[in-house]
Amino acid sequence: MIVMKLDIINLNNDITGQIDLHPEIFGLEPQEDILYKIIHWQLAKRRAGTHQVKERGDVRGSTRKIYKQKGTGKARHGAIRGAQFRGGGIIFGPHFRSHEYKINKKVRKLGLKFALSSKLKEVHLTIMDEFNLSSHKTADLKQKLGNFNAKSILIIDNNINENVKKSCANIHTINVLPVAGINVYDIIRHEKLIITVDALNAIKERLA
Incomplete structure (x- = not known):
């Protein structure tokens, strides 16, 4: 050695x-x-792993369909809480984890x-x-x-x-x-x- x-x-x-x-x-x-x-x-x-976003079900807003499905000439949308709208939920964002x-x-x-x-x-x-x-x-x-x-x-x-x-x-x-x-x-x-x-x-x- x-x-x-x-x-x-x-x-x-x-x-x-x-x-x-x-x-x-x-x-x-x-x-x-x-x-x-x-x-x-x-x-x-x-x-820390404390990063957290709000998804569609976490943000404030009505669940009512914002306008009818057909006949408007616009894109088809559901509730106002969708990710494509301002203030809507985040898709696939980070969540609290280790x-x-x-x-x-x-x-x-x-x-x-x-x-x-x-x-x-x-x-x-x-x-x-x-x-x-x-x-x-x-x-x-x-x-x-x-x-x-x-x-x-x-x-x-x-x-x-x-x-x-x-x-x-x-x-x-x-x-x-x-x-x-x-x-x-x-x-x-x-x-x-x-x-x-x-x-x-x-x-x-x-x-x-």
């Missing part, structure tokens, strides 16, 4: 040690079709491995000894993460510090997730991925 090593750093961007990465999680060649399927599935689950669909559990697991492997391959993965802040101020967090020169950062930690939650709340480009909440979409859409040592061990247990 190939041993993959990566430096462990602290919040000051100083190297504090090294850690072995599991090749079956971080050493795979990402497949774009699998990543696309997982992201499409995730976004479909998030859709957009969620099922996807194989093994494919979801594989997609997560591909997402993690892609971050390592792009040199956008950082392992940190811990991610704790003594202050909840946003400015302090910005100063600490300024060393990474990334447009967006996702932090994965097993035990998220309360100060980290508060300081991240005001920055839309920085997000923090527990190991239980990691997903392909959030990993891919952030430029930089920071994983603490505790979180990395939990990910190994979950995916290995």
Whole structure:
């Protein structure tokens, strides 16, 4: 088995040690079709599905035939609520429904491995000894993460510090997730991925 090593750093961007990465999680060649399927599935689950139109039976109006069938020289019509009239019902319009669909559990697991492997391959993965802040101020967090020169950062930690939650709340480009909440979409859409040592061990247990 190939041993993959990566430096462990602290919040000051100083190297504090090294850690072995599991090749079956971080050493795979990402497949774009699998990543696309997982992201499409995730976004479909998030859709509210509250779009709704009124059909012929839902709009206001009489059900009386507007004029006689023959002899008028006009087209044959029924009630005023038909779709061809202004204010009439909509034909084949969207209705309230769930957009969620099922996807194989093994494919979801594989997609997560591909997402993690892609971050390592792009040199956008950082392992940190811990991610704790003594202050909840946003400015302090910005100063600490300024060393990474990334447009967006996702932090994965097993035990998220309360100060980290508060300081991240005001920055839309920085997000923090527990190991239980990691997903392909959030990993891919952030430029930089920071994983603490505790979180990395939990990910190994979950995916290995």
